[in-house]
Amino acid sequence: MQAVVQIHPSQSQGCKQVNRWQYKLDELAERAITKANERGIPVICRCGETPGGTKHIGNFNDNLRSYFIYLIVKEKGYTARHIQTRDNLDPFRKLPSGFYDLKKRWKVSTEELIKSYEKYVGTPLYYIPDPLGCCANYAEHFSKIYEEECREMGLKETEYFSTQNLYKTGRFNPYINKIFKKKGIARDIILNIESSKPRDYFPIWAICENCGKVTGRITTVDLDREEVGYVCTDRYLTPRYKAIGCAYRGTTNWNNGHTKMDWEFEWPAQMLMFQTTIEPFGKEHHIGSWPVSKQVIERVYEKELPIVFFYEYFLIRGQKISTRHGNIITLSQLSEILEPEVIRFLYTKRPQEQRNIDLSHIDRLVDEFDKAEKIHFGLEKAKNEKEKTKLTRSYELAMLGNARKESQKRISYRVAASIVQAYPKKEWVNRAKRFSEVSASTKKRLKLVKNWVDNLASEEFKIKVSPNLPITKQKLGVKQQLMLKEFAQFFLQERTEAEIWAEINELSGRYKLGTKDLFDMLYLVLTGKERGPKLPPFLLTLDREFIVKRLNLRA
Ligand SMILES: [Zn+2]
Numbered sequence: 001m002q003a004v005v006q007i008h009p010s011q012s013q014g015c016k017q018v019n020r021w022q023y024k025l026d027e028l029a030e031r032a033i034t035k036a037n038e039r040g041i042p043v044i045c046r047c048g049e050t051p052g053g054t055k056h057i058g059n060f061n062d063n064l065r066s067y068f069i070y071l072i073v074k075e076k077g078y079t080a081r082h083i084q085t086r087d088n089l090d091p092f093r094k095l096p097s098g099f100y101d102l103k104k105r106w107k108v109s110t111e112e113l114i115k116s117y118e119k120y121v122g123t124p125l126y127y128i129p130d131p132l133g134c135c136a137n138y139a140e141h142f143s144k145i146y147e148e149e150c151r152e153m154g155l156k157e158t159e160y161f162s163t164q165n166l167y168k169t170g171r172f173n174p175y176i177n178k179i180f181k182k183k184g185i186a187r188d189i190i191l192n193i194e195s196s197k198p199r200d201y202f203p204i205w206a207i208c209e210n211c212g213k214v215t216g217r218i219t220t221v222d223l224d225r226e227e228v229g230y231v232c233t234d235r236y237l238t239p240r241y242k243a244i245g246c247a248y249r250g251t252t253n254w255n256n257g258h259t260k261m262d263w264e265f266e267w268p269a270q271m272l273m274f275q276t277t278i279e280p281f282g283k284e285h286h287i288g289s290w291p292v293s294k295q296v297i298e299r300v301y302e303k304e305l306p307i308v309f310f311y312e313y314f315l316i317r318g319q320k321i322s323t324r325h326g327n328i329i330t331l332s333q334l335s336e337i338l339e340p341e342v343i344r345f346l347y348t349k350r351p352q353e354q355r356n357i358d359l360s361h362i363d364r365l366v367d368e369f370d371k372a373e374k375i376h377f378g379l380e381k382a383k384n385e386k387e388k389t390k391l392t393r394s395y396e397l398a399m400l401g402n403a404r405k406e407s408q409k410r411i412s413y414r415v416a417a418s419i420v421q422a423y424p425k426k427e428w429v430n431r432a433k434r435f436s437e438v439s440a441s442t443k444k445r446l447k448l449v450k451n452w453v454d455n456l457a458s459e460e461f462k463i464k465v466s467p468n469l470p471i472t473k474q475k476l477g478v479k480q481q482l483m484l485k486e487f488a489q490f491f492l493q494e495r496t497e498a499e500i501w502a503e504i505n506e507l508s509g510r511y512k513l514g515t516k517d518l519f520d521m522l523y524l525v526l527t528g529k530e531r532g533p534k535l536p537p538f539l540l541t542l543d544r545e546f547i548v549k550r551l552n553l554r555a
């Protein structure tokens, strides 16, 4: 026995490395199919959103990660639905310091406007006015904008549901009933996690018939008549936001939207009413609500758990995305500098890895996408099988399953950055010809890159070729001048990027100058600055006659 045990581990390990490596989302989709198949229903991929303000690229994780699963399931020949609920009955907390209008122009909230909304703290988003007055209510304003952004990102098959309507039409009734019937267990679950809650706490609130807020604390329950007695009271929505009650006492039927459940109970009820097979959510829910909601499903609703997976948040330059930090990035903003497929590519990354997004270096993401595309078309070789699977699969998903039929060489983001800075707009396409086929996608990338360079690019990408020699000859040593002359000679012929690299290496070796010193000197001579974009492609974008003159220190 011993001998067998000793031989097998290495064999099975080898097996694991070669054959068992699978793309994470494929694995989840397969589990979802098995689960749905057992129940004889389509795979339901669900996500939710609270329309409390302008949605950002972090929120899009929910939508896109569930949509990817939806696409994979369909690709594997199984039926699926992608569902998003709008939690528009959630109580209002605060008007954000800024938000989008319907044309996605950023509006800064005045102090006055923010103050005028304080009276709505605790009122469902569905029942308060749109701050700009253009939509039926507050929730609708933000939902409309986000739905449009999701559509522009290619999520065309999502079915949207309003939580207010789900309450009104009785879809929550069976779950509310369960909670009242099993209130002992429900309380037990809550008090185990939040011991500060009162012993007689109900995870359901009446919507006050007098002031309209979700502040009716339930005092009596009539199981037969399905009625509750309540008193409208002050309520902390979070430790920061307190809704003021009106002290009204009333009795109401608990069905059809007269009451609203706490999130930890409402969320799993939504999962179950749609027969959700699989749902992604952020880490905050994973450690916050999910441990409660999971118990609610099993012990109160007495149903089977859906498959869930959580993802880490995006950070913007190391900070969490929030209006408070003033670092919100929306999908629309990202669309001004990146193609939709590149944006989607960002979400194919491993979910459990925290992503730090730095827009000033977004060229790195684009490079990675371009590389994945090349590997997909066999134009570049991956390091190993694992990288090949990962990148080709990520690429296919980023293309939403509609990968281009033929390969097309995209112009590199950084080369495009040099072109749009070195030349007037009318010359861009002509310059780009050297690097890619000129197609609609090249033109589009040039335009996107221009937005990036103008607004977000890091200083090192900003270049301006000085019209006159920016330094005096005396500043350069004799050796340096000789080397520049020789480099000028090299440019008497048309050169490729690889040739330029080789020449730089050769010169730096022969003249015993470090490549960095050499680069610094070239930047200095060309732009007057000591740093700059990747040099060989930058040189390729410039006129050869100009390079020759400048390197001879004659212009
Ligand atoms: Zn509106």
Ligand SMILES: [Zn+2]
Binding pocket: 208, 209, 210, 211, 212, 213, 215, 232, 233, 245, 246, 247, 248
């Ligand atoms: Zn009230």
